Amino acid sequence: MTDKVKLTIDGQTVEVERGKTILEAASQAGIEIPVLCYFAHTTANGLCRLCVVEVEGTRGLQASCVTEARPESVVHTRSAQVERARRTILEMLAASVDLSDSPEVLNMLEEYQARPERFNGARKRQPALIDDNPAYIRDYAKCVLCWRCVQVCAEDAQYTYAINFSGRGFGTQISTFFEKPMPETTCVFCGQCVGVCPTGALKGKREFLFEQGISPDDIFKETRLRGKGKQSRKGPHLDRGA
Numbered sequence: 001m002t003d004k005v006k007l008t009i010d011g012q013t014v015e016v017e018r019g020k021t022i023l024e025a026a027s028q029a030g031i032e033i034p035v036l037c038y039f040a041h042t043t044a045n046g047l048c049r050l051c052v053v054e055v056e057g058t059r060g061l062q063a064s065c066v067t068e069a070r071p072e073s074v075v076h077t078r079s080a081q082v083e084r085a086r087r088t089i090l091e092m093l094a095a096s097v098d099l100s101d102s103p104e105v106l107n108m109l110e111e112y113q114a115r116p117e118r119f120n121g122a123r124k125r126q127p128a129l130i131d132d133n134p135a136y137i138r139d140y141a142k143c144v145l146c147w148r149c150v151q152v153c154a155e156d157a158q159y160t161y162a163i164n165f166s167g168r169g170f171g172t173q174i175s176t177f178f179e180k181p182m183p184e185t186t187c188v189f190c191g192q193c194v195g196v197c198p199t200g201a202l203k204g205k206r207e208f209l210f211e212q213g214i215s216p217d218d219i220f221k222e223t224r225l226r227g228k229g230k231q232s233r234k235g236p237h238l239d240r241g242a
């Protein structure tokens with residue numbers, strides 16, 4: 001058994017190391033597949049399904065971030081079926097999540113000519129912005145549940161396990177255990193969750209306050225002086241109701 005695999009992606013022959021995913025093979029061939037939950041430094045989980053591709057001879061579309069490149073397989077990354085699936089996923093996302101801080105997703109919406117108004121029905125609840133520590137804010141109205149933050153908080157990086165999924169259906173969101181304020185959890189404020197969040201749902205407190213027009217002096221006080229035991233779910237500069 002050779003350790004190389006040859007397959008065809010969008011008519012191009014690609015040779016990759018055995019064990020590589022279709023996403024990696026496509027990237028090696030210069031073919032871009034859109035991703036959202038996928039992040040190079042976290043374990044691929046196939047959650048968002050934006051990276052789906054058509055593989056001839058298989059049933060349904062395959063999430064390319066978790067599907068191994070098989071010898072002799074023929075892959076289509078932009079077929080009509082693939083485009084329709086991506087468009088629908090984007091429409092459902094935009095119908096239920098505030099994507100205003102996600103320029104990459106907004107670009108995809110345009111590229112795939114998504115019409116979120118097609119899903120003007122039941123909606124995800126819009127949770128209040130949580131401002132409970134001096135390091136970062138959590139605005140889960142902008143969360144696409146990509147799971148990256150949970151992964152870096154756990155085995156992919158920090159082994160801290162401060163956050164995880166909670167709730168079901170439209171009520172699903174990232175949360176701490178028993179929704180405790182972050183300083184009462186195992187969080188060590190390493191900031192890795194903020195670094196991997198693709199939508200601005202997690203944002204450094206200073207960046208957030210700066211965007212609100214707060215002066216550097218006040219930002220300094222806000223992020224230095226409010227320590228443990230002085231947290232609230234809604235900071236003094238937030239105008240969105242809890």
Ligand code: SF4
Binds near residue numbers: 197199
């Ligand atoms: S908070 Fe950000 S990183 Fe975490 S699941 Fe939501 S969008 Fe993903």
